[in-house]
Amino acid sequence: MTDRIDVLLADATETLRRGGVADAAADARILLCAATGLGRLDLLTRSDAAVSGADAGRFRAWIARRAKREPVSRILARREFRSLDFEVSSDTLDPRPDSETLVELALDMLASGPDAPRILDLGTGTGCLLLSLLDEIPAATGVGTDISPGACAVARRNADRLGFAGRARFFEGNWAEPVDGTFDLVVSNPPYIAAAEKSSLEPEVAAFDPETALFGGDDGLDAYREIAAAGASLLAPGGTLVLEIGHRQEAAVSDLFRNAGYRQVARRDDLGGRPRSLAFGA
Numbered sequence: 001m002t003d004r005i006d007v008l009l010a011d012a013t014e015t016l017r018r019g020g021v022a023d024a025a026a027d028a029r030i031l032l033c034a035a036t037g038l039g040r041l042d043l044l045t046r047s048d049a050a051v052s053g054a055d056a057g058r059f060r061a062w063i064a065r066r067a068k069r070e071p072v073s074r075i076l077a078r079r080e081f082r083s084l085d086f087e088v089s090s091d092t093l094d095p096r097p098d099s100e101t102l103v104e105l106a107l108d109m110l111a112s113g114p115d116a117p118r119i120l121d122l123g124t125g126t127g128c129l130l131l132s133l134l135d136e137i138p139a140a141t142g143v144g145t146d147i148s149p150g151a152c153a154v155a156r157r158n159a160d161r162l163g164f165a166g167r168a169r170f171f172e173g174n175w176a177e178p179v180d181g182t183f184d185l186v187v188s189n190p191p192y193i194a195a196a197e198k199s200s201l202e203p204e205v206a207a208f209d210p211e212t213a214l215f216g217g218d219d220g221l222d223a224y225r226e227i228a229a230a231g232a233s234l235l236a237p238g239g240t241l242v243l244e245i246g247h248r249q250e251a252a253v254s255d256l257f258r259n260a261g262y263r264q265v266a267r268r269d270d271l272g273g274r275p276r277s278l279a280f281g282a
C-alpha cells in the first residue's frame with residue numbers, strides 16, 4: 001500500500017480535529033513536512049505523490065501524539081523565538097511569542113546603557129531570553145540560571161548551536177543563588193500562574209510544560225517575591241530589572257516591587273494590547 005500525501009493529510013487532519021486540536025490542518029501540514037523533508041509547496045503541487053513507508057509511519061506516530069494534545073514544538077523538540085531556532089525539552093518551558101515583548105522592553109532599556117552590558121536571566125529554561133538579547137547586542141555577555149539541571153543542559157546546547165557559547169554561561173540553582181557580582185540587566189519570565197488556575201489551562205500547557213516553570217504559588221506571585229528580595233543587590237548602578245507578568249498582574253507586581261524599594265521605569269504591552277512586561281530600577 002502506498003501513502004499518498006493528500007490522503008495522509010486528510011486522515012491526519014480528521015484525527016487531530018477529533019482530538020480537539022485547534023489548527024488541525026495546519027499542524028498536519030507542519031508535521032508531514034518535518035516527517036518527509038518535503039516543503040509546504042510540495043504538499044500542494046505533488047499532493048497525489050506517495051511518501052515512503054518509513055516517513056508515513058513517523059508521521060502517523062507524530063499525529064497520534066498531537067491528537068493527545070502534545071504541542072508540535074515538543075514533538076519536533078524545536079521552537080522558533082525571535083527568528084532563532086531553540087531546542088525545547090520536557091525540562092523547559094515552551095517559549096511563547098508573548099515573551100518577545102520582554103526582549104523588546106529589555107532592548108529599549110539597554111539602549112541607554114553600557115556598550116558591553118552584563119545580563120542575567122533568572123529561570124532561563126531554553127535560554128531564549130538571554131540568547132535573543134546576545135543576538136541583538138554583539139558585545140553583551142550573560143549568565144542564565146535554572147533550578148532544573150535538564151533545562152541548563154538544553155540552554156547550553158542552544159548557546160553552542162546558535163554560536164553564543166563564548167558569551168553565555170549557565171548555572172544550576174535557585175534564582176540568583178549560583179551567581180556573583182552585578183548586572184546591567186536582569187531579566188526573568190518567572191512562573192506566574194496561580195495554583196487554582198491549573199484546571200483552566202489547555203492540555204498543551206498543563207500536561208507538557210514543567211510545573212515549576214508555570215506555577216507561582218497560591219496567588220501566582222511567589223517568584224516575584226523571591227526576585228524582589230534578591231534583585232536589588234544584583235543590579236549594577238543604573239541597571240534595570242525587566243520581568244514578564246501575567247496580563248492581569250500589573251498592579252500586584254508593580255506594588256510588590258515598589259514596596260520592596262524599586263521604582264517602576266517602563267511597561268510594555270503584548271501584541272494583544274495587554275500589559276506583559278515591567279521594568280524596574282533599584
Ligand code: GLN
Nearest residue numbers: 093095124125189190213
Ligand atoms: N526564560 C524561559 C522562557 O521565557 C523560561 C521561563 C520559565 O520557565 N518560566 O521561555
